[in-house]
Amino acid sequence: MYLAHFGFAQYPFHLTPNTELFLGLAPHYEAIQTVTSALDMGEGVITVTGEVGTGKTMVCRMLMALFAEHIQLVYLPNPLLSDIELRQAIAQELGIERFDQVSIVDDIQARLIELHRAQKQVVVLVDEAQALSDNAIEALRLFGNLETAQHKLMHIVLFGQPELDERLAQHHLRQFRQRISFRAQLRALTLQESVAYIDNRLQHSGAQGEILTLNHKRAIWRASRGIPRLINQICHKALLSTYFCRQARVHNLALFDAINDTVDSRKPKFKRPLLWGWSH
Incomplete structure (x- = not known):
């Protein structure tokens, strides 16, 4: 509406994250560096947490833009999935066209092994992860257990509000919590x-x-x-x-x-x- 008035080529303060306007300030740069370094080292689970509005989605999109060609991305923007729906979403993102509930985990594992042999690193990004159900978190944990003798077959990055840390601190989620190797926190x-x-x-x-x-x-x-x-x-x-x-x-x-x-x-x-x- 006011673009011509101020001579803008685009809205400078649009609420939708725009990677073209990204500025590598310390909080966001450090989060990106934490995630990329952890993935380079082959770590399995990483979390990025921050208060509402601190830039988690922007960091997520910057990572997607910066990922190298060898990374096979699985992006899950909707955390309100059951464990069954989460498996289906991952299967679809991995290009598995036909699957059923009996064989879906085996199909995903076979696809992960195929991608590993092709020197692809599978990275799952989950936005608003504090809203994941316990069953969905357990499904992710089991996928995180899939590995060869030396390498993880699936790497998981969770983006969420501070409530995510509170969720994962619960006793019944301790198995998943123990698999988190790196944590990044976004500040104001x-x-x-x-x-x-x-x-x-x-x-x-x-x-x-x-x-x-x-x-x-x-x-x-x-x-x-x-x-x-x-x-x-x-x-x-x-x-x-x-x-x-x-x-x-x-x-x-x-x-x-x-x-x-x-x-x-x-x-x-x-x-x-x-x-x-x-x-x-």
């Missing part, structure tokens, strides 16, 4: 990282000149607590309001309203945003 962005995050998205979208002042970016960081999704929401709403007012740069009241509309519990203590730079 610091002030410096948040400023770099905002600047990177504006610049890569074609911004000309200063649309947000440094004081504005500080206010956005404080209100969002450094959570990328909230940063995106605040900036998007502020740009939209600025467009409606036919302003070239974000004005204080537009940002003030965007913050209050997004994070009600983090309202600034002052009634009007006169301390954020421009007073208009």
Whole structure:
């Protein structure tokens, strides 16, 4: 809607993860490095956890984009699967066209051995893994047990909210928990990282000149607590309001309203945003 007004080639703060706008800030870079290093070492199960909006799906998509050709990807975006449905989803992702419930595990194992002989590394990515049922987790554990004398036939990466760690800490899931070799945790962005995050998205979208002042970016960081999704929401709403007012740069009241509309519990203590730079 406001692309032409600001001269953008794309929306800089769209909520859908856009790998073209990815900036390798420490929290996300470290998570990607943890997963890729663990896979290079042949580890079986890795978890990536973080609060809502910290960038788990972006990290997941970056991994998918960065994976080398020898990796056979199995992507499971829907965790609300029974153990039967999970096996079926994995079979379909591995290109197994015909299967039944009696032979499906054997069919998957045969396919994994075939891929291993072709020097393919099978990696299963599960998004929103905190929602997996106990039966689905058990099915993954059994697949993780499949191996040759020296190599795992299936590597599993779970992306989830902190509740995933709480789930896996339960006594009855201890067998699966013991198979987790590496863990990565996504944290919120610091002030410096948040400023770099905002600047990177504006610049890569074609911004000309200063649309947000440094004081504005500080206010956005404080209100969002450094959570990328909230940063995106605040900036998007502020740009939209600025467009409606036919302003070239974000004005204080537009940002003030965007913050209050997004994070009600983090309202600034002052009634009007006169301390954020421009007073208009």
